[in-house]
Amino acid sequence: MGQIGVVSGRDAFSRSSIWSIQRKQKAAFFAGPPDPVVAERDASAFLRKRYFYQSYGGEGYMKQKVVAYSRVRKPARELLSEKFDLRHYPYGTDVTDENFKKDLQEAVGYIGLEKTVDDEFLKHAPNVKVVSNVSVGYDNFDIEAITKHGVMATNTPGILDDTVADAIFGLVLATARRIPELDRYVKEGDWTEALPDERFGVDVHHKTLGVIGAGRIGQAIAKRGRFGFDMDILYHNRSQKPDFEEKMDAVYCAELDELLEKSDYVCLMTPATPETQNLMSTEQFKKMKDTAIFINGSRGATVDEDALVEALTNGDILAAGLDVFKEEPVSADHPLLRLENVVTTPHIGSSTGETEDNMSILAAENLIAAVEGKRPPNLINEEVWKKN
Numbered sequence: 001m002g003q004i005g006v007v008s009g010r011d012a013f014s015r016s017s018i019w020s021i022q023r024k025q026k027a028a029f030f031a032g033p034p035d036p037v038v039a040e041r042d043a044s045a046f047l048r049k050r051y052f053y054q055s056y057g058g059e060g061y062m063k064q065k066v067v068a069y070s071r072v073r074k075p076a077r078e079l080l081s082e083k084f085d086l087r088h089y090p091y092g093t094d095v096t097d098e099n100f101k102k103d104l105q106e107a108v109g110y111i112g113l114e115k116t117v118d119d120e121f122l123k124h125a126p127n128v129k130v131v132s133n134v135s136v137g138y139d140n141f142d143i144e145a146i147t148k149h150g151v152m153a154t155n156t157p158g159i160l161d162d163t164v165a166d167a168i169f170g171l172v173l174a175t176a177r178r179i180p181e182l183d184r185y186v187k188e189g190d191w192t193e194a195l196p197d198e199r200f201g202v203d204v205h206h207k208t209l210g211v212i213g214a215g216r217i218g219q220a221i222a223k224r225g226r227f228g229f230d231m232d233i234l235y236h237n238r239s240q241k242p243d244f245e246e247k248m249d250a251v252y253c254a255e256l257d258e259l260l261e262k263s264d265y266v267c268l269m270t271p272a273t274p275e276t277q278n279l280m281s282t283e284q285f286k287k288m289k290d291t292a293i294f295i296n297g298s299r300g301a302t303v304d305e306d307a308l309v310e311a312l313t314n315g316d317i318l319a320a321g322l323d324v325f326k327e328e329p330v331s332a333d334h335p336l337l338r339l340e341n342v343v344t345t346p347h348i349g350s351s352t353g354e355t356e357d358n359m360s361i362l363a364a365e366n367l368i369a370a371v372e373g374k375r376p377p378n379l380i381n382e383e384v385w386k387k388n
């Protein structure tokens, strides 16, 4: 089936229908003011006809295809289905799947998460106007290639900040107070006497929290530390943030080393970019206090995992809380997972029903705007918009 450049029901008529309406309008103009009874009859005929074309795919009406991949939530799928012929594929599907490949060939939009969208992907998607990520991080997008193809790229910033900050601060507490380990201790029947000292945790309140990457989420984490736990806040960031400093008494560390040397908790929240690749490696872990805890909520790419295993085993740092890994899902036999001083979660920063719904809806709105020729609210590659 070929494609027809129509989206809404208003456009869903064959040319002959439109000419017929135009002829009637012309005749009505020369006939003077309309008879209200006739006007009402014409209006209901118009609606019936539109219903017929929408419902039965009559001549000239065909919804455009949109491909959705993985966790695109129901409210967003419903929103998209009102306007498009939505084809939803599960996690793991790729262009080796013939149906996915065919739908992608015809689709005007793609919405999903985690899948790499690069030159190769876009060669299979020649009609796509927009690729809409259901996440704020877009390291799975090759923005240069997407821009070269004249395709708009969008993401979902802002609406997930508090949810992610809660999860990452949860890792701070779980790691410091050894909650998963002690949960097992209770459930496995080992709680038969007063807790031995070697199972004690460390305080979080009144300690120093160092945030690397004090953007939307980094600042939301700092807010919890500052106002919930009376922590002193240090931050290292590409640019200095005077507002943030004022609100949270945060102190800027232009040099990462300064933050690493002074912090009790180091929380990494930068995007994954070529500059942040293995930002934390042997040298950086050695700079940290041996009583300090490292938390990664950014992406696995920002941490040299072999160096982290070494730092945790040698006692260069006390413990680590990790929501993200270089390979996801992380393999069950990964050396990090064998360490008792590591607490993990399966990349769950934004994983609450409410927030995932909101992210999916925002991603759907981005897609719809772009396909309808409007500037999507969360456009990443402005150049494509300016060119049009």
Ligand SMILES: NC(=O)C1=CN([C@@H]2O[C@H](COP(=O)(O)OP(=O)(O)OC[C@H]3O[C@@H](n4cnc5c(N)ncnc54)[C@H](OP(=O)(O)O)[C@@H]3O)[C@@H](O)[C@H]2O)C=CC1
Pocket (backbone or CB within 6 Å): 136, 137, 138, 157, 158, 160, 164, 212, 213, 214, 215, 216, 217, 218, 236, 237, 238, 239, 240, 269, 270, 271, 272, 273, 275, 276, 297, 298, 299, 323, 324, 347, 348, 349, 350
């Ligand atoms: N674990 C999870 O489930 C989730 C993880 N994330 C991750 O968190 C990241 C951040 O999201 P968000 O806070 O919304 O993004 P923002 O863009 O608001 O914040 C990123 C911050 O990192 C800073 N930064 C970028 N590069 C560097 C660098 N080389 N050195 C120091 N600082 C740097 C930026 O500085 P500047 O202000 O100067 O640009 C900015 O302040 C996402 O890209 C994603 O990877 C996001 C959501 C959930």
Ligand SMILES: O=CC(=O)O
Pocket (backbone or CB within 6 Å): 134, 135, 136, 137, 138, 160, 349, 350
């Ligand atoms: O990791 C999640 C995101 O939104 O980025």
